[in-house]
Amino acid sequence: MTPARPLALAALLSASLAWPAAAHHGWGGYESDKEMTLTGTVQQIAFNNPHAMLNLQADGKVWHVVLAPPSRMSTRGLPADSIKPGQTVTVVGYPAKSDPAELRAERITTADKTIELR
Amino acid sequence: MDHDLAPTGPGWLVALETSGLGESLRQSVWLYPLVEITHILGFALLVGAILAFDLRLMGIRAPLLPADALARLLLPVAVTGFALAIPTGLLLFTTEATALAGNPAFLAKLALIGLALLNILAFHRLAGRRMADWSLSDRPPPGARFAGAASLALWVGVLACGRLIAYL
Secondary structure, three states: OOHHHHOOOOOOOOHHHOOOOOOOOOOOOEEOOEEEEEEEEEEEEEEOOOOOEEEEEEEEEEEEEOOHHHHHHOOOOOOOOOOOOOOOEEEEEEEOOHHHHHHHHEEEEEEOOEOOOO | OOOOOOOOOOOOHHHOOOHHHHHHHHHHHHHHHHEEEEEEEHHHHHHHHHHHHHHHHOOOOOOOOOHHHHHHHHHHHHHHHHHHHHHHHHHHHOOHHHHHHHHHHHHHHHHHHHHHHHHHHHHOOOOOOOOOHOOOOOOOOHHHHHHHHHHHHHHHHHHHHHHHHHHH
């Protein structure tokens, strides 16, 4: 068999896998022209790799808010335990294209601090 | 979509993810990126060395170097890369075990790694047994050229699926 056939197969495979690549990482899966500001109560926070997340009771529902990696959060002044359940925070960000309750935050404001997440 | 931040799924995956190891990796500020860096270094060595050898097997610039000599240089590099990539990959798996177990890119990656390892085994048992006898001026035998091309396709597929895990 010539080398061309497995290579074509690989190209086909990669192409078939690539199309749904929109969901989470990067900003491509979010509506960058629909900036939103949500102020609400933190229900749950996961200060985790690969990125921190919190559930925010705001605007009549629970939003799943995607933040930055813990290392970046800490470097910019919001280390672990600086955001706690019950606390009020404001996030500015973009809603997910695929999920009406998910927000990728561009910045977050706590009682005494605003940090950029990108 | 499930927005509870606690993991859900089969018991052993939840246990792995909520273990002290998974928990401390997820919450560590620098350890997690360090593991990621080591994983990337591992597969850079692995895939880089293998692809260079694949080109030789496919007969691209074949007359430059004897295949068996090139194998003695590159295959230990690939094995070193594999030895770095596997344990770090397992560590990364513990941090998101429940999500990864259902991630199509992750499952495709595992399947492609399996096929790529079978291809290596088949090559060394069959077409690659007498590399020292290959003449410097001819292209390797058809079996070796096929193994090289398959290897190239499979390992590029592994790499692509690995990167796509984050997007699916």
